[in-house]
Amino acid sequence: MKYITLFISMLLLWLLLTFNLHSANIIIGVIVSLIVTLLFGHSFLTNWKLFYNPVRYLWAVVYLIVFIWECVKANFDVAYRVLSPRMPIKPGIVKVKCSLKTDIAKTFLANSITMTPGTITVDVISDCLYVHWIYVSSRDPKVYNKRIVGRFEKLLKKVFE
Amino acid sequence: MNSISTVLLVIGVAFDLFGCIGLIRLPDVYNRLQSATKCVTLGTCSILLSLFFRYGFSDVGVKALIAIPLLFFASTVGAHALIRGSHIFGIKMTDKSIVDDYKDAK
Amino acid sequence: MITILLYILIALSFVCFIRVLLGPTMADRMVAIDIFGTLVVGICVLLVIITGRLFLIDVAIAWIILSFIGTITLAKYLTRKKLDE
Numbered sequence: 573m574k575y576i577t578l579f580i581s582m583l584l585l586w587l588l589l590t591f592n593l594h595s596a597n598i599i600i601g602v603i604v605s606l607i608v609t610l611l612f613g614h615s616f617l618t619n620w621k622l623f624y625n626p627v628r629y630l631w632a633v634v635y636l637i638v639f640i641w642e643c644v645k646a647n648f649d650v651a652y653r654v655l656s657p658r659m660p661i662k663p664g665i666v667k668v669k670c671s672l673k674t675d676i677a678k679t680f681l682a683n684s685i686t687m688t689p690g691t692i693t694v695d696v697i698s699d700c701l702y703v704h705w706i707y708v709s710s711r712d713p714k715v716y717n718k719r720i721v722g723r724f725e726k727l728l729k730k731v732f733e
Numbered sequence: 734m735n736s737i738s739t740v741l742l743v744i745g746v747a748f749d750l751f752g753c754i755g756l757i758r759l760p761d762v763y764n765r766l767q768s769a770t771k772c773v774t775l776g777t778c779s780i781l782l783s784l785f786f787r788y789g790f791s792d793v794g795v796k797a798l799i800a801i802p803l804l805f806f807a808s809t810v811g812a813h814a815l816i817r818g819s820h821i822f823g824i825k826m827t828d829k830s831i832v833d834d835y836k837d838a839k
Numbered sequence: 840m841i842t843i844l845l846y847i848l849i850a851l852s853f854v855c856f857i858r859v860l861l862g863p864t865m866a867d868r869m870v871a872i873d874i875f876g877t878l879v880v881g882i883c884v885l886l887v888i889i890t891g892r893l894f895l896i897d898v899a900i901a902w903i904i905l906s907f908i909g910t911i912t913l914a915k916y917l918t919r920k921k922l923d924e
């Protein structure tokens with residue numbers, strides 16, 4: 573079942589990338605997706621059942637909207653810091669705890685943190701994230717846990733766990 | 734549709750400009766990576782989106798739409814690898830920085 | 840109008856090369872090369888709009904993947920490990 577899910581998504585990606593429905597094109601797509609599935613199928617998502625749960629797709633759309641909004645905000649934030657003559661930066665690397673369990677959710681959390689205002693993930697060690705922050709506004713772990721992770725953690729838990 | 738596309742193009746090139754100014758002005762490699770990754774990635778995504786608005790649901794538009802998440806993942810994972818590598822390599826943070834928790838964790 | 844934007848992007852890639860020349864450490868140069876790869880994608884898209892040659896978007900997608908692999912390899916070199924670990 574895991575292999576079939578990977579095969580279908582690869583075939584869809586192939587059809588979107590080539591964008592024609594000739595029979596020769598579809599046959600090549602099936603062969604290529606078969607090779608990819610046989611080579612990489614064992615390391616695909618461990619929990620394939622989440623793929624067939626429509627509620628998660630709704631939460632994924634909500635997450636995407638929140639993420640795009642944060643991303644646009646991040647860009648104006650960075651533009652302000654770069655263009656202002658005094659350069660208001662106070663950088664540092666802080667340690668943040670997260671409560672997500674699965675690897676895929678942690679990956680998405682780290683990637684989201686990289687695109688949000690003033691933060692970039694340095695490393696993930698078990699359940700701690702090390703985050704480089706361009707303006708460390710407070711040294712209290714509770715405050716920065718809420719400001720860095722709090723925006724995405726609940727949504728990601730609904731999408732991936 | 735063409736006017737929306739042109740506006741997105743101008744926004745994208747402007748963000749690319751901010752990112753490159755940050756690449757020159759900011760003091761050390763970590764801060765440069767911050768400004769460069771965020772601004773240049775969203776700027777280029779905006780340029781790709783403008784291509785989608787110009788050509789609609791033809792093959793070029795759909796390819797541009799597929800390239801957006803590809804670019805997102807490529808640039809975030811690349812930035813993550815670069816910042817971790819330069820910290821392990823031992824490049825010093827700027828004098829203005831106030832805390833470094835990662836030093837003890839390695 | 841759009842040609843002016845193309846000239847701006849090409850000028851920005853020369854700004855990246857200034858950082859490659861100046862960069863006090865090796866990591867600065869790698870960051871500049873990474874950003875240059877992203878800028879080239881933008882240049883490809885603008886060339887699609889200006890010249891109307893639609894195959895250039897395929898060049899852009901291939902460039903994203905190749906630049907990603909290059910960045911990962913350079914970052915691996917920074918951590919002083921062998922490339923097949």
